[in-house]
C-alpha cells in the first residue's frame with residue numbers, strides 16, 4: 206500500500222510523476238504529493254485526495270524540473286489530510302522523502318528527536334524518518350547516501366523510500382526493506398523508481414529489483430550504486446521486464462474491473478498453457494517435478510493467504526484432499542504467523558498471493574521457511590517479494606490486475622491450484638488415468654465456458670437493478686461452491702459497501718436464517734453435483750421465509766427454476782471446476798450493483814490492492 210515514484214533524467218519530471226502515480230493509485234488513494242527541485246528550491250505539492258486533486262493543486266503552470274519524487278497514500282499513521290500527505294520534509298526543508306511501509310519504532314525515535322529540538326508537522330511515522338536522516342547527516346557530517354544508511358540501521362519496520370536533497374539536483378537516494386521497489390534504467394542515463402514496474406514499462410525494460418536492506422544512489426554522473434545496510438557494495442542485477450503496456454491500460458472498458466472480468470477466458474487459458482499435455486496425459490509443473498519426493502511423501506499441506514487468495518486456498522483444500530488425498534489446512538496468513546503454529550519440516554506450505562507483496566503472507570512464508578518446510582508460491586506478479594522468498598512455485602498468468610477487487614487473479618489461482626492438485630495426485634499414484642484425462646479435458650474447455658457465461662452480463666445487470674438498494678445479502682454454497690459464496694459476498698461488500706455474508710448452505714439454519722425476510726436477497730450456487738439436492742432444500746427453506754432467491758444453476762436446470770426468483774445459467778462442468786465458472790456472474794452482479802450505486806469500482810473506499818503493512 207502506498208505507491209512511490211521517482212525520476213531523474215533529461216525530461217520534465219511532472220508528467221512522469223503524475224502518470225506513474227496514476228498507475229500506482231490502486232495501491233492507495235487517500236492523498237497524493239510530489240517534490241521536485243527548481244531553481245535551487247525544493248518544492249513540495251501535496252493534498253488529501255487523489256492524483257487528479259494533486260494536479261489541481263499544481264495548477265496550470267507545470268514544473269520543468271528534471272528530478273522529482275511522488276507518492277500516493279494509503280493511510281496508516283494519521284488520518285488522510287494535507288499535513289499527513291507525503292512527501293515529508295526535514296526540519297530545515299532541505300530533504301524530502303516518500304515512504305511505503307511502517308516505521309515500527311517511530312514513537313521512540315520521535316521522542317528522542319523532539320528532545321533534541323525537532324518539531325513535527327504531521328502524525329506520520331514517515332516524517333520521523335526524514336528528521337532522523339537530517340539529524341544523522343548534521344551530527345556525523347556525512348553525505349545524504351551515508352546518512353540514509355545510518356538512519357535506517359536504527360529503524361525497525363518496513364520501508365521503500367526515495368529521498369531528494371535540495372542541494373543536489375543530480376541524485377536520488379533509494380532504500381528498501383519488506384516493501385517493494387524497482388529501479389528502471391533508461392537508455393539516456395535516466396532513472397525511474399517505482400513500487401512496481403507499471404510506471405516504468407513505457408520508458409525502459411531494464412530494471413533492478415532492490416533487495417531488502419539495500420540502499421541505492423542514482424546519480425547523473427556516477428549512475429547506480431548499491432550498498433547493503435552494512436555498507437558493503439552490491440552488484441546491481443539488471444533484469445528485462447516482460448510486462449506489456451496494453452496490459453495495464455483499460456482497453457476501451459469503463460473500468461479496470463470490467464476489463465479484468467472480461468479477460469478471464471484469456472487469463473485462464475494462459476494459466477493452463479504449456480502445463481497440460483492432453484497427449485501424454487501429464488501435467489508439467491517444474492516446482493512440483495523438481496521436488497517430486499517432497500510432494501510424494503508430504504504428510505500435510507498448509508496454505509497461507511489473505512483476502513480473495515485465501516478463498517482460492519479454500520478451493521485448493523477441497524481439490525488437494527479430493528484428488529491427491531493429502532490433508533490440507535488453509536490459514537489466514539495474519540493468524541498463522543502470530544500463533545506459534547506447528548510446522549513440520551516434512552510439510553509443504555503453499556503461499557497464494559496475486560501481488561506477491563502482502564506483508565502477512567510474506568511473513569508467514571519466512572516463518573515456515575525457518576521451520577524447514579518446503580515453500581511453494583502461487584503468485585501473479587513476476588519477481589515479487591513472495592515469489593522470490595519461496596523455494597519453488599507456479600505463476601498465475603493473469604496479467605496485471607489493477608482493479609482493487611480481485612477477479613481474474615482468483616480464477617487464475619484456482620486454475621493453477623487445480624493443476625497442482627492433479628499433478629501431485631498423479632505423482633502419488635492416487636488418481637486414475639481415466640479421471641485425470643477427463644478432468645484435463647474439462648479444464649481445457651473452461652475458456653470457452655467462461656466466454657459463454659460472460660454473455661449473462663445483461664441478465665445479471667437487470668437482476669442487479671432490482672437489488673441495488675438492498676442493505677444486506679446472503680451468499681450460500683456447499684462443497685466446492687462454499688468458497689465461491691465467500692468470494693461473492695466479499696466482492697459485493699468491497700465495491701458496493703453492502704453488508705454481505707457467505708455461508709455454507711447447510712449452516713444457514715444455525716443462525717443466518719433469522720435474518721431472512723422479503724427484503725433479503727439470497728444468492729445461491731445451486732449447480733448440479735454432489736450436494737445439489739441438499740441445496741435445493743436450503744432454497745426451499747429460504748423461500749418459506751419469503752427470502753428472494755438469485756440462483757446460479759447448471760444450464761437446462763428445471764427444479765431450481767421453479768422456485769427461485771431469478772436464475773442465471775452456467776455451462777455444465779465437473780463439480781470440481783464449478784468455482785471457476787460460477788464466480789463470474791457473482792463478479793458481474795457486484796460490479797453492476799456498485800456502478801448503480803455510484804461507487805468507484807476500481808478504487809473502493811478504504812481499500813488498497815497491495816497490502817504491504819500488517
Ligand code: G6P
Nearest residue numbers: 511512513514558559560563611
Ligand atoms: C487486498 C486486496 C484483495 C486481495 C488481498 C490479498 O485486500 O484488496 O483483493 O485479495 O489484498 O492480496 P494478494 O496480493 O496477497 O493476493
